[in-house]
Amino acid sequence: SAVISQKPSRDICQRGTSLTIQCQVDSQVTMMFWYRQQPGQSLTLIATANQGSEATYESGFVIDKFPISRPNLTFSTLTVSNMSPEDSSIYLCSVATTVLNEQFFGPGTRLTVL
Amino acid sequence: TQLLEQSPQFLSIQEGENLTVYCNSSSVFSSLQWYRQEPGEGPVLLVTVVTGGEVKKLKRLTFQFGDARKDSSLHITAAQPGDTGLYLCAGASNFGNEKLTFGTGTRLTIIP
Numbered sequence: 001s002a003v004i005s006q007k008p009s010r011d012i013c014q015r016g017t018s019l020t021i022q023c024q025v026d027s028q029v030t031m032m033f034w035y036r037q038q039p040g041q042s043l044t045l046i047a048t049a050n051q052g053s054e055a056t057y058e059s060g061f062v063i064d065k066f067p068i069s070r071p072n073l074t075f076s077t078l079t080v081s082n083m084s085p086e087d088s089s090i091y092l093c094s095v096a097t098t099v100l101n102e103q104f105f106g107p108g109t110r111l112t113v114l
Numbered sequence: 115t116q117l118l119e120q121s122p123q124f125l126s127i128q129e130g131e132n133l134t135v136y137c138n139s140s141s142v143f144s145s146l147q148w149y150r151q152e153p154g155e156g157p158v159l160l161v162t163v164v165t166g167g168e169v170k171k172l173k174r175l176t177f178q179f180g181d182a183r184k185d186s187s188l189h190i191t192a193a194q195p196g197d198t199g200l201y202l203c204a205g206a207s208n209f210g211n212e213k214l215t216f217g218t219g220t221r222l223t224i225i226p
Contacts, residue, residue, distance in 0.1 A: 004156075033213065042202060042219040043157070092156050100145045100164065101206035101214060105156030 002027050002095050004106035012112045013083055020079045021109045023093035028073035031096035033103065034066070036089045043092065049076040083113045117141075118203055118217035126223040127193060135188045135201055135220045143205035146186050147214070148177055151200040193224045 003026040013019050023032065032049040046066055047055040055068040070076045080087050090110050094103040121136045137146070145164045149157035161170050163179035163186060170177045174197075176189040186203055203217040 001159075040221070043216045045213055045216075048213060094156070096212075099210045100147075100162050101209070101212045102147060102159055102162055103157075103204075103214060104159065107154070108156050110154075 002029060002097055002104050004093060004095060004104060006093060006106040006109050008109060009107065010110040010112075012114060014114055015084055017083055018079055018081045019083065019111060020077050021091055021093075023076045023078070023106055025074045025095055029095040029097055030073070032070060032076050033094045033096070034068060034076070034078045035092040035094065037092060037108070038089045046078070080111065083111075085113045087111065088113045118205055118215055120201075120203060120217040120220045122220060123218065124221050126225060128225050129194060130192055133190050133193060133222070135222070137186045137188075137203035137217050139184050139205065141205070141207070142183050144183070144207060144209050144212075146179055146183070146203060146205045148186070148188055149202045149204065151202065152198075157200075157202055193222075195224045195226050198222060198224050
């Protein structure tokens with residue numbers, strides 16, 4: 001399994017600002033994903049981070065709001081732009097390393113928007 | 115859109131009791147995983163099942179994949195406080211480089 005770290009672990013931000021979350025993996029991986037988990041709920045996939053090309057966004061998520069970078073096979077960033085209180089959530093990155101699509105998750109970033 | 119419904123949504127039982135969590139869908143999955151998530155952490159993979167009818171055991175946890183590969187169950191025997199957490203099932207339609215569809219989640223609390 002891969003070891004994944006995220007920074008920051010938590011943040012409190014003001015409405016209208018932006019926050020960039022970093023995800024670092026200890027080995028090269030093909031598939032990286034970004035999820036949102038609202039309080040007490042399951043995971044919702046935001047996008048698949050593609051190395052060297054634009055991310056693939058799920059329905060309801062757009063690049064202007066959640067720009068993603070993937071400069072290499074071990075690192076990705078997710079930016080939450082022009083934040084509102086509704087963006088308060090846990091944001092998780094994950095990697096898939098096996099043909100069985102098993103995913104390994106970072107510890108998450110807990111974001112609170114005031 | 116594939117949906118994975120879990121039941122129950124919440125479960126609170128005494129230590130030592132048995133329980134079963136269900137994960138149901140109308141879609142067929144090539145593989146299905148179960149994860150457990152504790153507060154302040156990301157989900158941790160418990161098991162992967164790929165064959166219809168497959169049963170896997172992990173200590174006191176027993177996982178079963180339905181014959182038609184549309185549903186799964188997780189049975190815990192003699193629950194312990196350390197089993198407390200959010201249990202998530204997740205399925206993939208195909209093997210290799212596929213995104214997962216996550217279930218709605220079951221929040222389990224074991225009372226000492």
